[in-house]
């Protein structure tokens with residue numbers, strides 16, 4: 560049975576991992592009458608045209624968003640404000656602006672003052688990704704079975720929020736609304752701190768001298784290998800995430816450092832019970848993740 564598309568025209572701005580995955584899924588499911596893509600990089604625009612993952616690749620941001628019913632910003636968090644400032648004057652009244660940024664408070668603070676009357680802003684964050692970036696790295700099932708968190712303002716337009724939620728559900732995601740500050744604290748512990756640890760442990764291994772360093776690579780056990788996968792993530796994206804979720808991330812890092820010191824003390828004094836308790840907590844968390852199919 561044919562159903563009407565969610566949006567007559569949807570524009571995706573920024574065609575990296577997230578933007579190109581969204582484009583692929585939208586094209587596959589037909590939830591937009593027309594899908595227009597725009598990326599600041601001419602090389603990315605050419606590649607998106609070659610891949611055929613949008614109905615049209617616009618040469619300017621203004622052209623991409625004109626007449627769009629919904630515009631989704633999929634650029635790094637640090638570029639959200641300038642991108643929104645460039646595009647908003649060209650959006651039609653009644654249109655929706657959304658984003659996929661990994662931090663929410665900073666994006667809301669930069670975009671809200673720019674919003675003209677008649678444009679609804681629905682911030683969103685799909686909790687899905689890989690360590691790869693660019694238009695070739697995307698795939699249509701990236702959001703399948705994953706959460707997309709929506710952080711609409713209290714005085715926001717509920718219809719616009721419902722439409723953006725429907726867009727993500729059509730991509731296979733589960734959706735939930737959350738307060739932006741709460742979002743940033745939760746993401747600091749489940750995503751931002753683990754990335755910080757991965758970048759740091761790879762740096763520590765890289766600083767080892769000569770022989771030990773080459774042995775680290777040669778005999779990398781699964782623990783270190785798993786960290787290197789996370790550490791292969793895009794530097795610009797993660798620089799922006801760290802700087803835009805500064806307070807929550809530093810708070811989680813301080814808590815982690817205290818807990819790591821407690822573990823160090825237990826190891827120093829041979830406190831077997833403490834060590835076993837910590838390891839068992841880790842195993843319980845892993846089992847719970849498997850049970851709720853988020854492992």
Ligand code: NAP
Pocket residue numbers: 572573574575576577578597598599600603633634635636638641642659660661662684685686687688689691692693694793796800
């Ligand atoms: P990505 O693969 O690096 O793609 C970002 C794309 O945006 C690149 O093609 C980039 O072009 C382009 N771009 C940068 N500034 C732009 C501008 N002003 N106007 C138009 N295009 C611009 O990054 P991504 O992983 O898809 O991340 C995109 C967003 O999704 C970020 O806000 C990130 O926080 C969020 N996110 C990422 C993940 C993840 O795991 N990767 C998960 C959830 C959400 P250039 O390469 O030429 O700069």
